[in-house]
Amino acid sequence: EGHVHEKIDYVFKVVVIGDSAVGKTQILSRFTKNEFCFDSKSTIGVEFQTRTITINSKVIKAQIWDTAGQERYRAVTSAYYRGALGAMLVYDITKRQSFDHVARWVEELRAHADNSIVIMLIGNKADLVDLRAVPTEDAVEFAEDQGLFFSEASALSGDNVDTAFFRLLEETFSVVS
Numbered sequence: 629e630g631h632v633h634e635k636i637d638y639v640f641k642v643v644v645i646g647d648s649a650v651g652k653t654q655i656l657s658r659f660t661k662n663e664f665c666f667d668s669k670s671t672i673g674v675e676f677q678t679r680t681i682t683i684n685s686k687v688i689k690a691q692i693w694d695t696a697g698q699e700r701y702r703a704v705t706s707a708y709y710r711g712a713l714g715a716m717l718v719y720d721i722t723k724r725q726s727f728d729h730v731a732r733w734v735e736e737l738r739a740h741a742d743n744s745i746v747i748m749l750i751g752n753k754a755d756l757v758d759l760r761a762v763p764t765e766d767a768v769e770f771a772e773d774q775g776l777f778f779s780e781a782s783a784l785s786g787d788n789v790d791t792a793f794f795r796l797l798e799e800t801f802s803v804v805s
């Protein structure tokens with residue numbers, strides 16, 4: 629993305645967490661490759677993807693980690709969280725259970741990640757308006773309560789994906805700089 633010859637000022641590790649099938653892998657590939665892949669889960673074994681962006685004239689390489697399906701077995705290890713400065717906590721707006729589990733994921737972050745980690749709550753699949761099971765206000769309230777940033781997004785349409793990552797990375801930048 630035109631940063632090939634530029635020096636990198638910061639590397640930010642960001643972890644993507646949330647229940648299985650909420651769209652974590654697709655959000656990641658939308659942000660790093662601007663792609664949505666219909667035959668998902670070809671990513672097993674791939675640990676992270678990167679995208680380099682500029683914030684306040686600083687070149688920041690975002691290294692974004694995917695659980696690669698480990699969350700199915702509740703086997704996300706502390707190594708996954710180690711050194712993470714930001715977290716994308718994803719639920720599916722059409723699956724109430726994935727939102728009900730968000731509190732557990734926040735606990736997991738508080739237990740394993742750095743105290744200053746910046747957390748962005750993402751209500752994914754916002755394109756599926758007719759299937760919505762989680763009102764936006766519920767998520768707004770939860771996010772305010774827990775001190776999280778919040779956005780609904782769609783990995784499929786791409787809506788709000790970049791905006792949410794940029795917001796997270798900007799907040800992370802303001803924490804570290």
Ligand code: GDP
Binds near residue numbers: 651653665666756
């Ligand atoms: P993960 O297990 O959390 O990594 O979820 P995946 O990224 O593998 O996505 C799970 C399923 O949801 C796949 O069938 C995706 O095609 C689908 N999906 C992911 N994001 C979206 C989205 O924004 N909108 C819609 N309609 N489907 C999505």
